[in-house]
Amino acid sequence: MIIDVDCHNYWSSAEVLLPYMDPFFKDYFVRGEQPGPRGAFPHAHRPWLHPEGFKRADINPMCEEDNYAIMKSKHLDHYGIDYAVLTGDEALEASTLANPYYAAALVRAYNDYQVEEWLPRDERFVGSIVIAPQDPQLAAKEIRRLGHHPRMVQVLASHGAARPYGDPFYHPIYEACAEVGLPFAIHLGGQGGINSNPIGAGPTTFFWETHAILPQSAMTHVASMIAQGVFEKWPSLYFVVIECGVAWVPSVLWRLDANYKALRKETPWLKRLPSEYFKDHIRFTTQPLERPDNLQHLWAVLEAMDGKNTLMFASDYPHWDYDDINSLHIPPQWRESVLGGNAFQVYKRLQTIEASKKVA
DSSP states (O other): OOEEEEEOOOOSOGGGGGGGSOHHHHHHHHHSOOSSSTTOOOOOOOSOOOSSOSBOTTOOOSSTTHHHHHHIIIIITTTTOSEEEEOOSGGGGGGGOSOHHHHHHHHHHHHHHIIIIIGGGOTTEEEEEEOOTTSHHHHHHHHHHHTTOTTEEEEEEESOOSSOTTSGGGHHHHHHHHHHTOOEEEESOOOSTTSOOSSTTSOOSOHHHHHHHTHHHHHHHHHHHHHTTHHHHSTTOOEEEESSOSTTHHHHHHHHHHHHHHHGGGOTTOOSOHHHHHHHHEEEEOSSOOOOSSHHHHHHHHHHTTHHHHEEOOOOBTBTTOOOGGGOOSOGGGHHIIIIIHHHHHOHHHHHHHHHHHHO
């Protein structure tokens, strides 16, 4: 089984959301200030400009319908994808807005658009409930609104955030995730606006430079989720980190384990080593895997993080650094677990979908 856990469903214009917005925020969207041309999704500006655009050069939809047709031809059918977890795209940027009510209205419209326009197109599609985390109570309400939809498999926020995700401020989100039985995922993005600077030493200058070190935020979120005891409070919760690289994971876990052994009195609610919480609760996606000249160097790092059991395949379709299945440079004996087995374990809603197919 092949499960792509990061497949972006694009739109030609954010105006596709208009039929799903209530009148007040629809007027705000139509008449309000935009960050780009007509039809741009509201978000606070990031400081970098991508030099090539974010899409692959050969993905050029001419109309709204092309977004699906090209994905089906060049990705889903071409590589025999069994399930594609839709991760949207611009909707994640709602996390950058100061107005949490407008942000919540935008992601609610996106989620309804996804349910109505994308999930019915292909039985291989399953969805993500996108949330605006700056108001955790509104985010939890959205999770409970759609959390029992049979084709929704995870809750998704940007990795750019106002504070580390383990902070108790966000705990209403995890309470709602546990209630509906869905993992909580973060995806690279959401820089700018109200969110904290994703680069620890201060703003960087170039996009390629920035993209290479954006995992700094993911390191903070991983440490925070473990240290704040999120997995003690919600022992069934999975935390999925999408598109943040992986080679840094072992070194961070080594530091967390060493410091915890010496200073554990700070966090008496923890009962195990940080690396043990990681193995049971945190999963990373493959795209983009680091690319050393000597592949054995990467494989040694992946082995140190138990990559056979903690990695899940992601293509990042249709972005500029897209990975197809054939270019996935992992040990051959891991392919069955990484391509689908691990995701099937994390996204338990897929198990229900597969069971219903056998009954039918």
